[in-house]
Amino acid sequence: MKKHTLFTCFFSLVTFGIWAQNSKVKFQLFGHIQYNLDQINTERNSYFSTGEQDLFVTSQIHERITFLGETVVKYDAATSAKFAPSIERAQIKFDLNNHHSIIFGKMHTPLNYWNDVFHHGRLFFPTIDRPNALNTLVPLHTLGIRMQGQNMGDLNFGYDVVVGNGISSTDVYDANTNKAVAVGMHIKPMEGVRLSTSYYNDYLPTNKPGVHSGHSGIVSAYKGALNFEMYSASVAAFMSKWEFLNEFGYNTTTTDSLGVAHNLTNFTYLGVRVNDNVTPYYVIDLTNMSDKDLHTTATDAYKMAVGCRYEFNERCIVKAQIEQFRSGMGHQHESHVPRYDFKFQLAYGF
Amino acid sequence: MDFKKNIIQILGILVFVIFSAGVMGQSLVVIGNEIGMKEMKSSYLKEVYQAKYTFWSNKKNIQVALPGTQSQDAVFVYNTVYGKSIKEVQKFWLSIVFQGRSKSPNFFDNPKEMIEFVQRTPGAIGLLKSDDGVPKNLLIKLIP
Numbered sequence: 001m002k003k004h005t006l007f008t009c010f011f012s013l014v015t016f017g018i019w020a021q022n023s024k025v026k027f028q029l030f031g032h033i034q035y036n037l038d039q040i041n042t043e044r045n046s047y048f049s050t051g052e053q054d055l056f057v058t059s060q061i062h063e064r065i066t067f068l069g070e071t072v073v074k075y076d077a078a079t080s081a082k083f084a085p086s087i088e089r090a091q092i093k094f095d096l097n098n099h100h101s102i103i104f105g106k107m108h109t110p111l112n113y114w115n116d117v118f119h120h121g122r123l124f125f126p127t128i129d130r131p132n133a134l135n136t137l138v139p140l141h142t143l144g145i146r147m148q149g150q151n152m153g154d155l156n157f158g159y160d161v162v163v164g165n166g167i168s169s170t171d172v173y174d175a176n177t178n179k180a181v182a183v184g185m186h187i188k189p190m191e192g193v194r195l196s197t198s199y200y201n202d203y204l205p206t207n208k209p210g211v212h213s214g215h216s217g218i219v220s221a222y223k224g225a226l227n228f229e230m231y232s233a234s235v236a237a238f239m240s241k242w243e244f245l246n247e248f249g250y251n252t253t254t255t256d257s258l259g260v261a262h263n264l265t266n267f268t269y270l271g272v273r274v275n276d277n278v279t280p281y282y283v284i285d286l287t288n289m290s291d292k293d294l295h296t297t298a299t300d301a302y303k304m305a306v307g308c309r310y311e312f313n314e315r316c317i318v319k320a321q322i323e324q325f326r327s328g329m330g331h332q333h334e335s336h337v338p339r340y341d342f343k344f345q346l347a348y349g350f
Numbered sequence: 351m352d353f354k355k356n357i358i359q360i361l362g363i364l365v366f367v368i369f370s371a372g373v374m375g376q377s378l379v380v381i382g383n384e385i386g387m388k389e390m391k392s393s394y395l396k397e398v399y400q401a402k403y404t405f406w407s408n409k410k411n412i413q414v415a416l417p418g419t420q421s422q423d424a425v426f427v428y429n430t431v432y433g434k435s436i437k438e439v440q441k442f443w444l445s446i447v448f449q450g451r452s453k454s455p456n457f458f459d460n461p462k463e464m465i466e467f468v469q470r471t472p473g474a475i476g477l478l479k480s481d482d483g484v485p486k487n488l489l490i491k492l493i494p
Contacts, residue, residue: 026454030448056448058447058453058454060411060453063410063411064411066453068450089450091450093450095404095405097404097405098402098403098404098405101404103450107450116449117445117449119448119449121448123444124445124448150451151402151403156402276435276437311437313437313440314437314438314440314441314444315440315444349444349448
């Protein structure tokens with residue numbers, strides 16, 4: 001309760017600050033509401049859910065310095081109110097010149113197109129859910145320092161070099177001296193097209209997921225040391241008629257116990273804009289985990305989905321999706337049980 | 351015979367009207383305040399409005415101004431600069447600001463408000479359909 005009171009006070013103060021100083025502060029809200037109908041074997045469930053409510057604030061606080069904050073309020077069964085705020089991004093950007101800047105704070109890692117571009121905004125997601133790899137393999141956030149370059153040359157070359165707290169850390173503490181390193185590069189050879197690649201490395205003296213990984217829902221019994229590496233390559237083409245996104249990821253986790261585990265993931269999205277408002281799409285999402293992997297008890301997973309997106313305007317869209325999902329918990333590859341889902345999502349941002 | 355003559359006359363008038371409209375067609379009005387230049391290439395203008403730059407050559411921070419969705423200038427300006435609909439341009443800015451790769455532009459539903467904003471903001475650039483009420487010192491010549 002105290003947490004929520006503090007949260008409310010914080011936003012009241014910030015809002016008062018805007019009125020009082022008439023500074024260049026901009027507040028926006030993004031969120032979504034969803035309906036699910038799922039079936040596993042003969043068991044069916046039907047439910048509505050409140051999705052993440054994303055308070056997004058930007059401000060120019062100096063000619064060269066800007067602030068970006070993204071605080072998400074989302075369902076949390078551990079709290080009495082069943083909802084809890086979470087700071088997803090809080091970053092200060094210092095522009096060195098037209099193309100280069102330094103960013104301090106909590107940020108999304110530049111791994112994968114999805115994590116670097118869509119963040120928590122369901123309004124921007126071309127589908128209802130993010131790729132499965134973002135729930136199991138990709139370290140989503142870090143808290144540290146980032147050198148960023150963008151829009152250089154005819155190919156619009158861009159880079160990101162990030163040094164920050166690793167997978168096991170919290171928002172206020174990292175229990176070791178080594179830091180995680182992420183390097184990303186991209187080109188945008190034509191409007192709507194981005195080709196990117198990235199690398200991430202973190203050494204975990206103790207294997208445990210923290211707030212910066214997307215792996216916190218999957219707990220491994222292994223608590224020893226582990227070296228985590230991730231390579232990714234993305235092709236994104238969001239054109240006037242066709243939309244295509246492929247996210248490939250190759251992850252290795254190395255332990256003294258079982259050696260190197262090789263994990264693979266690939267997400268493919270294809271959409272066709274029928275007109276200005278309607279986009280039917282197809283998704284296939286695969287994750288293949290090695291039996292040697294000790295970082296997570298992650299699953300082999302396969303998802304195939306077809307859906308349709310309707311854009312009322314740029315600030316309100318609905319998506320409907322039918323999907324089949326197969327996964328085998330704890331590397332039990334033979335025990336895949338198919339789950340069928342119908343999902344309907346209303347996403348907004350203003 | 352008269353009927354044919356009338357048709358030819360009407361067609362002639364139509365051709366003249368279409369030609370005149372083309373010659374006298376509206377061109378984009380660019381206004382700027384302390385942006386380090388008095389004329390600008392249209393390709394550079396497009397890049398500025400695609401958020402490719404942060405600073406002008408005189409080191410002033412670029413402050414982009416655009417007609418808002420309710421502005422009568424919006425369709426003309428968006429189509430001329432981006433070749434896109436209002437929705438697509440709004441979506442572009444919403445997305446790029448959310449990514450943290452650019453700061454938010456300033457939208458104005460009233461041209462007068464945009465002119466006043468540019469006038470009081472060093473580094474500001476704005477786009478209009480007409481130069482009515484624009485002080486001459488703000489006008490930026492657009493070079494093809």
